[in-house]
Each structure stands twice: as structure tokens, then as C-alpha cells.
Amino acid sequence: MNVTVSQPDCLSGESVISDLSAALLHPVSIHVGSTPTEEMNGAGNLMDFLDEPFPDVGTYEDFHTIDWLREKSRDTDRHRKITSKSKESIWELIKSLLDAWSGWVVMLLIGLLSGTLAGVIDLAVDWMTDLKEGVCLSAFWYSHEQCCWTSNETTFDDRDKCPQWQKWAELMTGHAEGGGAYVLNYFLYVLWALLFSFLAVSLVRVFAPYACGSGIPEIKTILSGFIIRGYLGKWTLLIKTVTLVLAVSSGLSLGKEGPLVHVACCCGNLFCSLFSKYSKNEGKRREVLSAAAAAGVSVAFGAPIGGVLFSLEEVSYYFPLKTLWRSFFAALVAAFTLRSINPFGNSRLVLFYVEYHTPWYMAELVPFILLGVFGGLWGTLFIRANIAWCRRRKTTQLGKYPVLEVIAVTGITAVLAYPNPYTRRSTSELISELFNDCGALESSQLCDYINNPNMSRPVDDIPDRPAGPGVYNALWQLALALVFKIVITIFTFGMKIPSGLFIPSMMAYHHHDWIIFKNWCRPGADCVTPGLYAMVGAAACLGGVTRMTVSLVVIMFELTGGLEYIVPLMAAAVTSKWVADAFGKEGIYESHIQLNGYPYLDVRDEFTHRTLATDVMRPRRNDPTLAVLTQDSTTVEDVETLIKDTDYNGFPVVVSRESERLIGFVQRRDLTLAIKNARQKQDGVVSSSVVYFTEDAPQLPASNPQPLKLRRILNLSPFTVTDHTPMETVVDIFRKLGLRQCLVTRSGRLLGIITKKDVLRHMAQMMNQDPESIMFN
Amino acid sequence: MSSGRGGSWTFAGAVVVALLLLDFVDFAQTKNFEDVRCKCICPPYRNISGHIYNRNVSQKDCNCLHVVEPMPVPGHDVEAYCLLCECKYEERSSNTIKVTIIIYLSVVGALLLYMLFLLLVDPLIRKHDPYTQPLHNEEDSEFLYVCVQEMRPPVDPQARGNTVLERVEGAQQRWKKQVQEQRKTVFDRHKMLS
Numbered sequence: 001m002n003v004t005v006s007q008p009d010c011l012s013g014e015s016v017i018s019d020l021s022a023a024l025l026h027p028v029s030i031h032v033g034s035t036p037t038e039e040m041n042g043a044g045n046l047m048d049f050l051d052e053p054f055p056d057v058g059t060y061e062d063f064h065t066i067d068w069l070r071e072k073s074r075d076t077d078r079h080r081k082i083t084s085k086s087k088e089s090i091w092e093l094i095k096s097l098l099d100a101w102s103g104w105v106v107m108l109l110i111g112l113l114s115g116t117l118a119g120v121i122d123l124a125v126d127w128m129t130d131l132k133e134g135v136c137l138s139a140f141w142y143s144h145e146q147c148c149w150t151s152n153e154t155t156f157d158d159r160d161k162c163p164q165w166q167k168w169a170e171l172m173t174g175h176a177e178g179g180g181a182y183v184l185n186y187f188l189y190v191l192w193a194l195l196f197s198f199l200a201v202s203l204v205r206v207f208a209p210y211a212c213g214s215g216i217p218e219i220k221t222i223l224s225g226f227i228i229r230g231y232l233g234k235w236t237l238l239i240k241t242v243t244l245v246l247a248v249s250s251g252l253s254l255g256k257e258g259p260l261v262h263v264a265c266c267c268g269n270l271f272c273s274l275f276s277k278y279s280k281n282e283g284k285r286r287e288v289l290s291a292a293a294a295a296g297v298s299v300a301f302g303a304p305i306g307g308v309l310f311s312l313e314e315v316s317y318y319f320p321l322k323t324l325w326r327s328f329f330a331a332l333v334a335a336f337t338l339r340s341i342n343p344f345g346n347s348r349l350v351l352f353y354v355e356y357h358t359p360w361y362m363a364e365l366v367p368f369i370l371l372g373v374f375g376g377l378w379g380t381l382f383i384r385a386n387i388a389w390c391r392r393r394k395t396t397q398l399g400k401y402p403v404l405e406v407i408a409v410t411g412i413t414a415v416l417a418y419p420n421p422y423t424r425r426s427t428s429e430l431i432s433e434l435f436n437d438c439g440a441l442e443s444s445q446l447c448d449y450i451n452n453p454n455m456s457r458p459v460d461d462i463p464d465r466p467a468g469p470g471v472y473n474a475l476w477q478l479a480l481a482l483v484f485k486i487v488i489t490i491f492t493f494g495m496k497i498p499s500g501l502f503i504p505s506m507m508a509y510h511h512h513d514w515i516i517f518k519n520w521c522r523p524g525a526d527c528v529t530p531g532l533y534a535m536v537g538a539a540a541c542l543g544g545v546t547r548m549t550v551s552l553v554v555i556m557f558e559l560t561g562g563l564e565y566i567v568p569l570m571a572a573a574v575t576s577k578w579v580a581d582a583f584g585k586e587g588i589y590e591s592h593i594q595l596n597g598y599p600y601l602d603v604r605d606e607f608t609h610r611t612l613a614t615d616v617m618r619p620r621r622n623d624p625t626l627a628v629l630t631q632d633s634t635t636v637e638d639v640e641t642l643i644k645d646t647d648y649n650g651f652p653v654v655v656s657r658e659s660e661r662l663i664g665f666v667q668r669r670d671l672t673l674a675i676k677n678a679r680q681k682q683d684g685v686v687s688s689s690v691v692y693f694t695e696d697a698p699q700l701p702a703s704n705p706q707p708l709k710l711r712r713i714l715n716l717s718p719f720t721v722t723d724h725t726p727m728e729t730v731v732d733i734f735r736k737l738g739l740r741q742c743l744v745t746r747s748g749r750l751l752g753i754i755t756k757k758d759v760l761r762h763m764a765q766m767m768n769q770d771p772e773s774i775m776f777n
Numbered sequence: 778m779s780s781g782r783g784g785s786w787t788f789a790g791a792v793v794v795a796l797l798l799l800d801f802v803d804f805a806q807t808k809n810f811e812d813v814r815c816k817c818i819c820p821p822y823r824n825i826s827g828h829i830y831n832r833n834v835s836q837k838d839c840n841c842l843h844v845v846e847p848m849p850v851p852g853h854d855v856e857a858y859c860l861l862c863e864c865k866y867e868e869r870s871s872n873t874i875k876v877t878i879i880i881y882l883s884v885v886g887a888l889l890l891y892m893l894f895l896l897l898v899d900p901l902i903r904k905h906d907p908y909t910q911p912l913h914n915e916e917d918s919e920f921l922y923v924c925v926q927e928m929r930p931p932v933d934p935q936a937r938g939n940t941v942l943e944r945v946e947g948a949q950q951r952w953k954k955q956v957q958e959q960r961k962t963v964f965d966r967h968k969m970l971s
Contacts, residue, residue, distance in 0.1 A: 123877045139871075141878035146869065149814065150831065199889070206892045207956065209963040213970045228969070230959055235952075242885060342870060394967045402964060496964070596969060775968065 060282065061669055062229045064649065065599060065756055068318075068738030070715070071283030078277070102275045103288075107326050109271045110292050111333025114264040117241055118299035118334070119341030121256060128249035129426050132192040133185065134167035186418050193414035194407060196250035200243040200497045201406040208239035212496040215240075215262030216315065217592040219293065221600045222265075223286050224317040225738050232289075237266035244498040248426070251414050253489045257300040258500030261315070264296025264334070265289050287323050290316040294327035295334040297555070300502075302338070304331035306555030313551045314589070317603070318738070360532065360568060368568045371533065372540045372575025379544020379576065380583040382490060387591050390494045394595070402496040409495065413488055422474075422481040494592075501588065502542060532568070535560055540572040544580045547587035549573050597775035599756055601735050609766050611727040616762045617744045617752035626752060629653045629691070631663050632698040636675060636708060637687035643672060652743055652750055653693050653714060660749045663693060665718035665741075666710070674713050682708070720745050721754075727762065734759050812869050815839035819862040825849050839866040 060066055086096035127143045136147035148162035168188040169181035204211050210231045222228055230236065244259045268288045272278035278285050293315045298307035308327045312319050393399045417423040493501050539556045543549065553569045585605075586594065593600045619626055627642055629651050642651070651671070653663045678685045684706035692698055693714050697707050720743045721730055733739060734756060741755045761771040815838070817830045832844045841859035850858045962968045 120877050120881060123874055124881045127874075127878055139875070141875050142871075146871075146874065149869070150833075199885075202892065203888055205960065205964070206895065207888070209956070209959040210970070212963065218970070230955060235956075238884075239888075242881075242888065245881070246885075341873060342868075399964075399967055496970075 059669075060227045062227055064227055065740045066225045066227060066282045066738075067740055068225060068283055071281050075277075075281050075284055078281075099277060102277055103326060104329065106268075106271045106275060106278065106288055107291055107330040108333055110264065110268050110288070111295050111330045112337050113267045113271075114260075114292070114295045114299055114330075115334040115337025116341065117263055117267070118260060119338050121241060121245055121260070123341075124245040125248050125256070125426075128196065128245060129251075131249070132189050132251065134165055135171065136165050137171075138164040189418050189424075190411065190414040193250045193252075193410050196246045197252065197406050197410040197497065198403070200246035200250070201403050201495075203239055203243050203246075204497055205403065208233075208235045209496075210236050211240040211243060211262075211498060213494060213498070214258035214500050214589075215265075215498070216258050217589045217596070217598070219262060219265055219289070220315055220317075220589060221593060221598040223289055223293075223315060224600050225282075225286075226599060227282070232266045232269035234266075234270060237263060237270065240266070240498050247497045247499065250410050251417055251426070252410055252497075252499070253413060253485055253492045254499035254501065255503030256498075256500055257297070257502040259498040260300040260500075261293050261296035262498075264292045264299070268292030268295075286318075287320075287326065290319060290323050291327040291330045295330040298331035299334045299338045301555050301559055302335065303555045303558035304328075304335045306551055306558050307331045307334075309551035309554050310548070314546070314548060358532070359564060365568070365571060367533070368536050368571050369575050371537045372543075372572035373579050375537065375540025375542075375544040375572065375576035376579025376582075377544070378486075378541055379547075379580045382486070382545055383584065383586070383588050383591055385490045386493055386588070387595055389490060390592070390595055393494065406495055406497055409488070409491055413492075416484055416488075420477055420481055420484075422477050423484060493588075501545065532562070532565060535562065535565070536568050536572045539569050540576040543573040543576040545588050547577055547580065549577055594769075594773070597773045599760055599774065601731075601756065601760065603735055605763070607728050607731045607763060607766070609727065611762070611766075612723065613721050613725045613727060613730055613744050613754060614723040614751075616727060616730070616758055617723070617754045618758060619752055626750070627651055628657070628660075628750070629666065629693075630656050631694055632690065632692040632707075634691050635687065636678075636685065636689045636691055639671065639675060639691055640687075643668060649755070650741060652718070652753065654750055662718070662720065662743060662745060662748075662750045664714045664716045665743065666693075666714050670713040671710070674710055675708075678708050682706070718743050722746060723751055730754065731759060731763070812871050813867070815844050815864055815866050817841055817844045817862050817864040819845065819858065822850070822858055822861060836866045839864055 082096045082099055086093045126146075127141060130143040130145075134144065136142040136144070138147070142149075144165055147165040167176070167181075167185055169184040170176040173181065173184065175181045210228075210233075218228060218231060222231065240259055240263055244256050244263075247254060248256050268291070269285070272285050272288050278288055290311050294304075294307040294311035296307070297310045298304040301307070308324065308331055311327050312324070316323070393405075398405065489501065493499050535556065539552055543552050546552070552573050553566065556569050557563055557566055584591075590600075590602060627646050627648060629639065629642070631653055633656065648668060650665055650667045652665050655661045655663060685708050686705050689705045690698065690700065690707040691710055692707050693709075693711050695711065697709065700707065718741075719733065719737070719739055721733070723744050723746045725744075730742065733742065739756065741753055743753055744751045757774055760774045764771045764774060813833055813835070814831050815834045815836075819828050819830070819841075821827045828845075828849070830844050830846070832846070834843055838844075841862045841864055842855075844864060845859070845862065848855060848858075963970050
């Protein structure tokens with residue numbers, strides 16, 4: 001991006017800022033519309049509406065909060081202008097129609113790209129996971145299952161073998177069985193895993209450091225109005241897609257669902273920059289990002305409706321009806337695109353699509369509720385342990401060696417995962433196996449029931465049959481797998497590679513419960529379906545960790561197709577949320593937001609303390625007085641000094657220092673740019689020029705230099721509260737309107753200011769947390 | 778500015794073309810003969826062990842009678858045997874898989890080469906450029922008021938000429954600074970992403 005305004009040498013620092021703080025995707029260009037005061041500034045300005053009075057006015061700096069009201073009013077202005085112009089000619093009418101449809105076009109593009117990327121990711125993960133064990137000789141791009149697709153082996157025992165697929169030991173030494181081959185396979189498995197994860201973390205570190213982690217906490221913060229430049233950029237998109245495949249294939253205990261939401265939001269940001277309606281308005285952009293998040297979950301789980309609900313419940317801050325429709329459309333297009341790529345070869349969207357038809361009994365509600373309780377407890381444990389570990393990583397020496405950390409965790413995971421066949425394969429396959437009912441000839445050990453060969457009915461009545469030795473063998477292996485997975489996920493989530501946690505949370509290990517409940521059933525009655533318990537257990541665990549309710553249930557039954565099981569799923573989800581909330585109100589994402597100190601004002605928190613606005617406002621008793629500008633007696637030099645000496649984001653403008661009656665509020669960035677521009681462009685503006693915010697210039701003697709009018713950048717309608725307003729109301733105003741700051745007055749005179757950071761710090765203080773942990777503005 | 782928007786259009790156009798290419802590969806190719814199959818799983822029956830049968834038949838022929846060949850049971854038992862068998866129709870697109878994996882590997886290879894270039898070759902061939910200073914502290918980079926001395930040498934892009942190579946180099950320098958800043962935020966100061 002080139003800055004086209006030529007700059008004198010010493011102000012070239014500003015161009016560095018503009019370049020740096022605007023990533024490749026945020027071209028800082030002429031904006032349409034400005035503050036609501038624009039309309040009142042004289043009729044002549046309506047003709048050149050598109051010419052921004054000052055360049056770059058109206059953009060935000062990195063790590064700052066947007067002004068929702070200003071964005072909304074700018075959009076209304078733009079829309080009104082287009083509507084009024086559309087009556088002039090056919091061409092204008094067409095332009096107005098295109099503007100109206102641009103939203104849907106953006107959704108379509110987002111759905112297409114998200115679906116394609118998800119398909120690519122699925123296919124690549126499938127292949128690379130099997131690459132750790134062997135390679136297909138006829139066509140190297142086939143995974144194990146694809147390679148043996150056309151095998152003619154008919155015997156049941158040999159169905160996984162085919163001559164084209166060879167394990168590494170067999171390829172290198174010619175021996176397929178034996179201790180030596182096992183060790184060599186083991187060694188190569190670990191080596192491949194280390195190679196993949198090392199490549200992933202190096203790419204992240206060199207090209208896009210923002211691509212690490214899950215992404216959902218940061219996206220929640222961005223959607224609430226925070227600016228993180230580069231977080232949704234092109235390089236982040238590319239690197240996240242590429243390294244997600246590597247991270248999942250290396251066998252680490254992480255999922256791809258959270259990062260897919262990040263990928264979808266990056267796609268949303270990419271397509272936003274094509275249309276000025278979205279690229280120049282941060283508020284509208286966030287509508288698109290909400291819908292993109294829905295598309296991300298839709299392709300991650302094959303659950304379009306669950307995706308929309310997830311975006312509503314977990315990710316978005318404001319979710320008007322228009323966003324609901326747009327999310328629906330984006331999720332639909334994404335699911336359709338993924339379906340057309342058909343990554344799993346069976347026209348399903350997700351690996352673990354299962355179909356049950358066995359009913360459940362009313363008495364089984366008790367075990368379902370118990371599963372919910374366990375899920376809630378597990379969720380609490382996981383959140384506490386993971387946050388403790390992440391805090392340690394953040395504050396101690398451990399955080400200085402991210403690459404070593406990734407390699408160490410991968411090494412441990414691979415070394416411990418290979419011997420146990422349940423952890424050797426990817427978690428998705430494991431879940432698929434555990435969710436599945438044992439049909440005819442399932443090769444899994446879990447289905448090793450003693451079959452009566454003389455049976456004439458289809459092999460469906462599992463509870464009737466005594467468990468063969470394979471089942472008991474499987475049980476203790478599963479238990480070990482469970483313990484291992486719990487421990488390793490705590491250390492894996494939060495590392496410097498893309499990592500999600502939906503899949504690890506869904507570990508369906510409640511299969512073993514059926515042994516306990518087996519005695520509750522009479523022989524001959526079909527009562528316990530282990531796969532169902534696995535599914536309900538998975539839902540309970542995921543609910544305990546993320547505290548999702550409605551969206552979780554919808555995702556689970558869209559995932560598995562089990563519409564008969566909505567009630568058990570709801571029971572388990574609600575119970576797990578109650579149990580987990582008893583120990584701590586925050587889910588994993590809110591906990592990470594708190595850990596990083598993002599300025600996120602949660603809509604769910606209730607503020608019930610009886611403090612007033614005076615208790616929170618600044619300046620406090622010992623602070624210096626409030627930094628204000630006067631309406632017509634400050635000079636340019638004074639303003640510059642004020643900006644240099646302080647780091648406030650904005651300044652109130654009062655009539656005069658004696659009367660202190662409030663006129664309006666001006667942002668620091670707008671002031672900086674306006675003065676810089678005035679010095680370059682306007683003649684006669686020097687350091688002793690007076691800055692005025694009124695409509696008419698003040699009466700000055702002729703010897704004074706030309707005054708500078710800055711009324712355009714003044715916001716004439718700042719939000720004010722009186723000093724006796726209860727903080728409950730103030731917090732509500734901040735939340736509902738998305739304010740950045742609020743001025744406090746008494747009898748019309750300006751007393752102080754409350755910013756969002758002050759509100760967050762006050763809330764943290766009231767909840768006995770460390771108020772200094774709120775880091776950003 | 779307009780070049781930024783133009784850059785976005787180019788990138789988005791390339792993405793859409795790649796997308797359509799992938800879908801086209803899937804749709805336009807006639808189904809490879811080997812890409813469809815009907816898989817019938819027949820459990821043990823009396824004294825016959827379990828078997829799996831694969832055949833490349835179309836979806837309407839995907840049932841026990843067409844696929845299970847040779848039939849292991851005599852004629853009167855066929856119906857009973859076939860009731861136990863489960864037949865499933867599956868299809869895949871081998872071209873999609875091939876194209877996807879090859880594209881993915883080439884992207885990873887390109888990134889790997891670029892990374893090696895940036896880490897090893899770039900510092901050697903570039904002599905220390907006085908115009909590309911490392912980014913100083915964020916706080917003191919917001920100087921706006923009149924400064925009598927030059928803060929740093931002029932980097933006005935227009936003054937350097939607009940040849941493509943120089944613009945690319947300028948863009949690359951800016952990108953490197955951005956990534957460096959991101960790296961400091963995430964890895965060093967641990968301000969974000971724990």
C-alpha cells in the first residue's frame with residue numbers, strides 16, 4: 001500500500017504508522033462520510049461528500065476499540081446518499097441495487113472459499129495422517145483407505161491390507177512383521193510427527209505469528225469492537241490453513257474446528273475489502289465476520305444450523321436479524337461447497353456421521369444426567385488446569401522457547417500414542433469408531449462379542465451377548481487413552497500452532513459405563529446402546545468446557561443424525577452447564593480472554609454492586625485535572641503539546657476553562673491527522689494559530705495568524721451521564737451501545753470521563769480480580 | 778489506497794479461479810470407472826466365514842444379488858444369506874484428491890523455500906540498508922508536530938521511482954516490519970495469544 005499524500009521528511013513517521021497499522025487488507029483510503037456533524041456544516045459540503053475533508057479521518061489505531069455509534073451513523077449517511085442519488089438516473093439505480101446485493105455476494109464468496117478450504121484441509125489431513133505409518137506405492141497421494149479402495153481381498157481379516165499400501169518398515173527393510181519392523185515403524189512414526197510439528201511452528205513463527213492458537217477468543221474480542229490489525233489478514237489465512245493440516249497430522253491432541261472458524265473469518269475479511277461498503281465501515285465489517293464464523297462451524301462439523309447458532313451464542317456480540325439471515329446463507333453455501341468436494345468419499349460432511357435408530361428408555365435419563373455431571377466436572381478441571389499452564393507459559397521462562405515446547409509435546413504425544421491402538425489413529429477416527437453401533441463385521445475390538453453362528457437374526461442385539469475378550473482388552477486400553485488424552489490436551493491447547501479443542505473435548509470414553517448399567521437391563525430387551533452414551537458423554541464434556549447449550553445440542557444431532565436423542569442431549573448439556581457454572585462462570589474462551597487482558601465486556605456478566613459513576617470516573621482525587629480543549633482559545637502549539645504529553649484517546653471540548661460547559665468530544669487520532677494536514681495544506685497556519693470548534697471564527701485582531709477550524713472532527717453528541725448515575729446503568733449503556741468513553745457531568749459542568757478500560761477495571765476489582773490485568777485500551 | 782484495493786482484487790480473483798478449478802476438476806471429469814464401488818459386508822453364516830465383496834457397479838445395481846459373486850450358498854439359501862448382508866454404495870473423486878494433495882504440497886514447498894530464503898540467503902545478499910531501520914517503541918512513533926531535524930532519512934516512495942521491482946521491494950520491507958511487530962507481540966511480550 002502506498003501512501004499517496006506526499007509528506008515532508010520529519011512527518012514521515014506517520015506514514016510508517018499508517019503502513020504498519022494497516023495490514024495488506026486494510027487499505028487506508030478516502031472514506032465516505034464522517035461524524036454526524038458533517039451534515040450540519042454547510043450546504044456546500046453535500047456535493048463533494050465523497051471527498052473526505054482530511055485523509056484517514058475515521059480509521060482506528062491498532063489495539064483500540066471502535067465507536068459503534070459513529071460507524072452506524074456513517075453507514076446510515078452512506079445509505080441515504082445512495083438512495084437519494086438513485087432517483088437521478090438508471091445507472092444510479094443500478095448502483096444502488098448492486099450496493100444492496102453486495103452483502104449477499106460477499107456471503108456467497110465466503111461460503112465458497114470456506115467450503116473449499118475445509119475440503120482441502122480434510123483431504124490433506126487424511127493423507128498426511130496416514131503418511132506417518134506408510135505410503136501408497138501406486139499413487140502416493142492416496143491415504144490408506146483410498147489406496148485399498150479397489151482391493152480384491154475378500155476375507156475379513158485381510159480387509160485392511162492391500163499390496164499397494166506398505167508401511168515404512170516394509171518398504172525400507174522388506175520385513176512386515178516382527179520386533180524389528182515394529183521398532184522401525186515406531187521410530188519413523190515419531191520422526192514424521194516431529195517433522196510436521198516443527199514445520200508448522202516454524203512457518204507460524206516466520207510468516208504469521210497471529211496464526212497460532214485457536215482464534216476464537218480473539219475473534220470474540222474483535223467482534224465486540226476491538227481492532228487487531230493483521231489478525232484476519234491474507235498471510236494469516238494462508239499460514240493457518242497450511243499449518244493446521246501439519247499440526248493435526250502430527251498426531252497432537254488438538255482439533256481443527258476452532259481454527260476453521262478463524263480461517264472462515266479471514267475469508268470474510270478478505271472479501272470485505274472488495275466492497276467499500278464493508279471495508280470502510282468497521283461496524284458493517286463485523287456483521288460479515290459474524291456470518292463468516294457461522295460458515296466456519298458449518299464446514300467444521302457439517303452442521304449449518306449449528307453454525308448459525310454457534311455464531312449467535314458464542315462468538316458474536318451484536319446479532320441483529322439481518323446477520324441471522326446472512327449467516328444462514330453463508331453456512332448453506334459453505335456446506336454445499338464442501339459437499340461437492342466430497343472429501344470423505346461417502347457424501348457426508350464429517351467423518352463421524354452415524355445413524356442410530358434404537359430408542360432410549362425413560363429410566364436412562366438418570367445415567368444421562370450423571371454423564372452431564374461428569375462432563376461439567378471435567379470441564380471445570382480442564383479449564384483450571386489449562387489456564388494455569390497458559391499463565392505459566394506467559395509469565396515464566398517457558399514462554400521463551402515456543403519451538404522447543406511444540407517439539408517436546410509432539411515427541412511425548414507420539415511416543416506415548418503409538419503403542420495404544422486407540423491413540424495411534426487420529427482422534428476423529430477414534431470418535432467415529434466409538435460412536436458407531438457395532439454392525440455386522442465391524443473390525444474394531446470394541447465389537448468383539450461372542451457371536452452365535454447359528455443365529456438367524458441380524459447381529460444387532462449387543463447387550464444380550466456376553467462380552468468377548470476383545471471388549472475387555474479394549475476397555476482398559478480406552479481407559480488409558482482417556483487419561484493420556486486429558487493430560488496431554490491441557491498442555492497442547494494454547495501452544496504456538498493452530499489448535500482447537502472441540503474434538504479432544506468430545507472424547508467419547510463413556511463407553512465403559514455400559515458395563516455398570518448392563519445389569520439394569522433384562523436379557524432380551526434392547527436397552528443400552530454404547531454409541532449413544534458415547535455421544536451424550538461427548539456433548540456433556542464439550543458443554544462443560546465451552547458452556548454452550550443450544551448450539552451444542554444442534555451441532556451434535558446434526559453431526560450424528562440422531563434426532564431421537566435430542567432430549568438426552570439437552571439433559572446432559574444443561575446438567576453439565578449447571579455443574580460447571582457452580583465452580584466458575586467462565587468457559588474456556590472467556591477464561592482465555594481474561595488471561596490475555598482483552599477489553600471484552602461480556603454481555604452475560606451481571607453487575608450488581610451499588611457504586612456510582614463518581615466512584616469510577618477519572619480524574620480521581622490525586623490525579624492531574626482533566627485534559628480539555630477549549631472551544632476557541634487553544635493554539636495549535638498547545639494542542640500539540642497536549643497530545644505529546646498525554647496518551648489519552650480523546651479530549652472533551654468545553655466552552656472555556658472557567659465555565660467548563662461541555663461542547664463535544666474529539667478523538668486523538670482525528671486531531672493528530674487534522675493538524676498535520678492543516679500544516680501541510682493550509683497557508684498561514686503556524687504554531688500560534690488559534691484552533692476553534694465553533695461555526696464562526698472568533699474575533700481576533702488582524703495581526704494574529706489565520707485560525708484553524710476543526711469543527712468537522714468534533715463529535716457534538718458525546719454520551720454523558722451525571723455523577724450520581726449508578727454504575728449498573730453505566731455498564732449497561734457501555735454494553736448495549738458499544739461505547740468507548742462516557743463523560744460525567746454535574747449541573748451541566750464537565751466533571752470527568754469514564755472509559756471502557758475503567759469500567760472493565762472496576763468490574764474486575766469488584767470481582768476481586770486483578771484490575772491491572774486489563775492491558776489494552 | 779487504490780493499489781491496495783487492486784491488490785485485493787487480484788488476490789481474490791486468483792482465489793476464485795483456484796476455487797473454480799477445483800470444482801471443475803470434480804464436476805467436468807466423467808467418473809473414473811474405479812471411483813465407484815459397491816461394498817457388501819456379509820457376516821459368518823453357518824459354516825461360511827465372513828466376507829467383503831467389492832465391485833464397480835452403479836447405484837441401482839448395488840445389492841447383494843449383483844455384487845456377491847460367486848455366491849457361496851446354494852440357491853434356496855440365497856435369500857436368507859442376502860438378508861444378512863449389508864450393501865453400501867460409495868464413490869469418490871480420485872482426481873480431486875490428486876489435485877488437492879499436489880496443490881497442497883506445492884504450496885508447502887514454496888513456503889518452505891521462501892522461509893529458507895528469508896532466513897539464510899536474504900541477510901547475505903542484502904547489505905545493511907540505512908533506510909530500513911527496525912521499528913522503535915510504539916509510543917514514540919507518533920510524532921506529528923514540527924520537527925526541526927530529520928527523524929530519519931526520507932522514504933518517500935514517489936521519490937524512489939515507481940519501477941515494479943522497487944515497489945515490490947518496498948512492499949516486502951513493509952510486510953517484514955509488520956511480521957516482526959506481530960512476532961514481538963505474540964512471542965516476546967506475550968501480549969496476545971498467551
